[in-house]
Amino acid sequence: MLPIIQQVNEQFRDPAQTTFVCICIAEFLSLYETERLVQELTKSQIDTHNIVVNQLLFLDKNDKPCRLCNSRHRVQAKYLDQIEDLYEDFHVTKLPLLDHEVRGSSQIVEFSENLIRSRGTPLGVSE
Numbered sequence: 001m002l003p004i005i006q007q008v009n010e011q012f013r014d015p016a017q018t019t020f021v022c023i024c025i026a027e028f029l030s031l032y033e034t035e036r037l038v039q040e041l042t043k044s045q046i047d048t049h050n051i052v053v054n055q056l057l058f059l060d061k062n063d064k065p066c067r068l069c070n071s072r073h074r075v076q077a078k079y080l081d082q083i084e085d086l087y088e089d090f091h092v093t094k095l096p097l098l099d100h101e102v103r104g105s106s107q108i109v110e111f112s113e114n115l116i117r118s119r120g121t122p123l124g125v126s127e
Contacts, residue, residue, distance in 0.1 A: 015047035023052045026079035035086065049090050052115070053083060055097040 011017045020041050024034040034051065041048045057073050059065055065073065083092060095114050102111045 013045045018047065019050065020046055020048040021050040021052060022048060023054055024083075025055050026053055026076035026083065028079065031079050031082060031086075038087075050093070051083065051087055051090050052093045052095060053080065054095045056080070056094050057097050 022034050022037055024030040038048055056076055057069060059069070059073055080094070093115060095111075098111075102108060
């Protein structure tokens, strides 16, 4: 059993084989826990240089959001600024909040396009 554990440890520490992608939302507790995770991974010598920020409310310039949406957008913008400051050397990918649940292979393929588009600009929305 010990050789297997050692092999897994080696694979985790080899950036050519393993990298950890942190997923968070733009809120205080999630950012705090993500920072703790990044520090622990770094201490354990596990590669992490990608952060995905999920469920973002993007507003078009012509949108007139309700009070709740406007408030949520401001809170998220505050934490996005902190994420960009903290992780300036990371690849930060921003994913939109959807009005539906992603289910089924065709929706997963469609949504996954957000992961490979230019960093920070989700499909169908403008910042």
